[in-house]
Amino acid sequence: VRSVGGAAYRLPHTGSSGLADGARIPAAAVSAEDAMLMARLARRGPLSMRLVLTPRTLPDADSYNVIADLPGTDKADEIVIVSGHLDSWDLATGAHDDAVGVASAMAVLETLKRLDYRPRRTIRMIAWMNEENGTRGARGYLAAEQGNVEKHFGAIESDNGAGRPFGMRTSVGPQAMKLFTPLQAALQPLGAGVIQRQDALQTGDLSGLERAGVPSFAPLIDTSDYFDYHHTPADTLDKVDPDNLRRHVAVMTATAWFLANLEQPIGRAAVPER
């Protein structure tokens, strides 16, 4: 497959491939430049290639979600998750995918503590483990919280890089959208006032909770540069714009605070028929 990034610096994209029923076939991503070269050569006649594929699946090893709660007050048993994922592909340190998500989620708690704001519901920061290779952290969490899913009011994850946020996506039901007008007004001055509803966000870590009925939230992000870095050796800290990171923190914090204090119920996620 042709890598999804631009033809800028001949970086092949890494990642995993999957088929129905968990079957796998060998797959390789080539850089955009090499895909163009193959296309040029193929136009001249038959083309043969030699591919050396080096990825290996190593034995399982223990790893952990990292979880921190900012306890709520009168509705402390209800939970609002703010999250990103802790793992990244090993070509780089994974600044966009997904250190930005983890840092923003951590900064939600840090910001509220500095302001000495106490939410009514508990805000739970989760740095999910193993998003990239099976979402086993999210599956483990869901299994452990199976009896407590209805106490999860909503869940936020940032996992689309550090581009400028311009709003939030959510899978709340259509009937709940009118409740979000105050959040929209709070985000508007940041240039982030778009609230986009979908029947399912299907983000990596939240999709299990979403199928169980927990509405998902994710920053709506300008991803025009994201795939130039995502899953490549170039995904390093210097690619993160500090102003955009601050905007991420503001959007995540405002949304988490809003959800943690809302008087009305927002209902369950509108899970599509499958």
Next chain:
Amino acid sequence: VRSVGGAAYRLPHTGSSGLADGARIPAAAVSAEDAMLMARLARRGPLSMRLVLTPRTLPDADSYNVIADLPGTDKADEIVIVSGHLDSWDLATGAHDDAVGVASAMAVLETLKRLDYRPRRTIRMIAWMNEENGTRGARGYLAAEQGNVEKHFGAIESDNGAGRPFGMRTSVGPQAMKLFTPLQAALQPLGAGVIQRQDALQTGDLSGLERAGVPSFAPLIDTSDYFDYHHTPADTLDKVDPDNLRRHVAVMTATAWFLANLEQPIGRAAVPER
């Protein structure tokens, strides 16, 4: 050493390192991103690293300069070289370094033949071998032509990438500069009318001929993007702007044609004292 390119896509620069008297020490280039990471970590305290250096020097193998003459008319025994170098570092196909030079030199002959122009002096296209790792092609040529150096009127090499050319550099003596006014006028409409004189250009392949007295010429090129690609896996054909390549051909062809037909002698290169 920190790679000379930008901090865009975490590409370390390859190349060779040299010390006086041909001594060599292990050397490694790290990407700009990694250099910045090291700087950040070093500010916090002692920093240790593990470097795995994989380059090897393989046994010598035969290789060749590629040479083609467009014979002159009444001064056919005098030679004007137009050239680039054929070898490149093996990370990429070496589009900027230096396929552009070879293609431009070849296009000089092609252009003159299409126009049915016959030069007074012989124009010799040379695709030099082994510029990157010892300039043995150029050394071999100089050894073979040692008795004929004074018949080399001038030598052009393009080896600074495919950026926009805005003139020519040359190591002709100061007294010869006034002869170049007509060439300057011919290049001016192309935005390439700057003729910049230096005592020595010291380009990889022409420096031996230059020390032996042959004036060197090289396109003066906008290299602001060059080191983002040069000696990296990203130096591929798609990085070459076709308009700039056409300008290279025009600048090289005009200069070669001018030198091959000039009535007056331009003298010998002004070799600096060493």
